[in-house]
Amino acid sequence: MIARVTTVAFQGMEARRVEVQCSIQPGMPGFSLVGLPDKAVSEARERVRAAMSEMGLALPSKKIVVNLAPADLPKVGSHFDLPIALAVLAAMDVLPREEVAAFWAMGELSLDGALLPVVGALPAALAAAEDDCGLVCPEASGAEAAWVDGAAVIAPRSLLECVNHFTGRSVLAPAQAGEVLPPAAGRDLSEVRGQEKARRALEIAAAGRHHLLMVGPPGAGKSMLASRLPGILPPMDASEALETSMIHSLAGLLDAGGISRERPYRPPHHTSSMAAVVGGGKGAKPGEISLAHNGVLFLDELPEFPRAVLETLRQPIESGEVIVARANAHVRYPCRFMLIAAANPCRCGHLGDAARACARAPNCGEDYLGRISGPLLDRFDLRIEVPPVRIAEIADSAPGEASAEVAARVADARARQSARFAGDDGVRVNADAQGDLLLARSAIGDDAKALLAQVAERFGLSARAYHRVLRVARTIADLAGADEIGRPHVAEAAAYRLTAEDRKPAAVAEPRRA
Incomplete structure (x- = not known):
């Protein structure tokens, strides 16, 4: 009689159901594992054999066949150890088959029978709950999986504890969810001296989740400003925290099963590969x-950054998801992020300073920033120049406005946007709204509409750029508490959109180098 235990195979964030089937039959003694396992899964045979030996059990001198169904789905990872062991024990009648069948299982076995933590416990628990089943996972992964309501999570420390639980010798209590982690001690905007325009652009970007590009010489404070952005963003709601935590669970980034409401901040180095940045x-x-x-x-x-990496960002920025297509995998991940970018005006960084600029100025600036393609540049809602701060301003100026004060205004603006787009699936902030939806949900004055059309005509804005200026104007109006988009809101939005070169009339503007 075949024993069955359910586990998962991950395809992106999707936890695919896998049935581990074990059959013990008369014949030449052996332990076969079939069903398209990778190297780590194939090695589970030796780990299961050693863990059972530590318990004082020996595999029967018969033909043991373990099948991972469906057979055409690739099985990757060490989390198949525990379900394979449970299926073999159930086939040996050591465990009651009905009890084991009511749970999904995942976990890596060490040679002494201890259960080691694995990635993906949170999405696995969600899949088990949808199937009205519980989940058995290692103790170190239990706090993470227990966040899912509706799934009874059992988290033993070893295979022996798991056997004792299912046989009734020592029943384990359900695992408890990890703690909501407090926000990390961040850096405050009050430490930034000067840069009033950049601070204002940062606030607008945070309020509407707009993409921001800062261009300025080394030491102007671009990285300093970006590192203080998390301190003015509102915390994630429950659904956002769960979405983000599922991705971090697959990457093994959840700390002791705790879930944070703080929004992630990821600063990859410019030497990062395509797979590291995109997936x-x-x-x-x-x-x-x-x-x-x-x-x-x-x-x-x-x-x-490599040109290929930057160009790959164009579609995810618009769609909010990325499809990673490989020869043996085709997976989809959500990626609705706020893109903050910083760049020097040229390779030497001193294009605007005649005394320090290199001999190739101003051509070096065109060559350097020309690495950013026009279509990618068009996706930045805000593009600002960050000038250097004078030493006197640093020494004599009073501390700027604190992050807490800015965060309060950002939270109010986000609340207005949540009310505006209530009922519109997938739209949470102004940056998510298409032009028609934005116009349908908010009013715009005639003067503001005329100014927007004039800016678009004079500076040759694309249709995408036109709507992005409109979205930024709506965010500026939200920060001001205005129900209607006014002319000052459009004027400020256009000013943040247009760089010095963009302000040239379209008829005489010099073409950008690709």
Whole structure:
């Protein structure tokens, strides 16, 4: 009689149901594992054999066949150890088959029978709850899986504890969910001296989740400003925290099963590979853009990133999801992030300072920033120049406005947007709204509409740029508590959108280098 235990195989964030079937039959003694296992899964045979030996059990001298169904689905990871062991024990009549069948299982076995933590316990618990089943996982993963309501989570420390639980010798209490982690001690905006325009742009970006590009010389404070952005963002709600935690669970980033309401801040280095930023590699793991879901992705030294990596960002920025397609995997990850980028005006960084600029100025600036393609540049809602701060201003100026005060205004603006788009699926902030939806949900004055049309005509804005200016104007109006988009809101939004080169009339503007 075949014993069955259910486990999961991960395809992106989707936990696919896998049935572990074990049959023990007369014949040549052996332990066969079939069903498209990878190397780590195939090695489970030796770990299961050693763990059972530590318990004083020996495999029967018969033909043991374990099948991982469906057979055409690739099985990757060490979390198949525990379900394989439970299926073998059930087939040996050591465990009651009906009791084991009511639970899904995942966990890695050490040679002494201890259960080691594995990634993906949270999405596995969600899948088990949808199937009206519980989940058996290692103790170190139990606090993470227990966040799912409706799934009884059993978290033994060893295979022996698991056997004792199912046989009734020592029943384990259900695992308890981890704690809501407090926000990490962040950096405060009050430490920033000067840069009033950049501070204002940062506030607008936070209020509407707009993408921001800062261009300025080294030491102007671009990275300093970006690192203080998490301190003015509102905490994630329950659904956002669960979405983000599922991705972090697959990446093994949840600390002791705790879930944080703080929005993620991911600053990958410009030497990061395509797989590291976008996702991929073995098992098509989530990349930095997915780890920044519902949070901030900060790309410092933007022109230094490989051109292929930057161009791959264009579609995820618009759609809010990324599809990682590989020969043996085709997975989808959410990646609705706020993109904050910083760049020097040229390679030497001193293009605006005649005394320090290199001999190739101003051509070096065009060559350097020309690495950023026009379509990608068009996706930034806010593009500002960050000038250097004078030493006198640093020494003599009073501390700026604290992050808590700015965060209060941002929270009020976000609350107005939540009320505006209530009932519209997938739209939470102004940056998510298409032009028609935004116009349908908010009023715009005739003067503001005329000014927006004039700006678009004079500076040759694309349709995407036109709607992005409109979205930023709506956010500025929200920060001001205005129900209607006015002319000053459009004027400020256009000023943040247009760089010095963009302000040239479209008829005489010099073409950008690709």
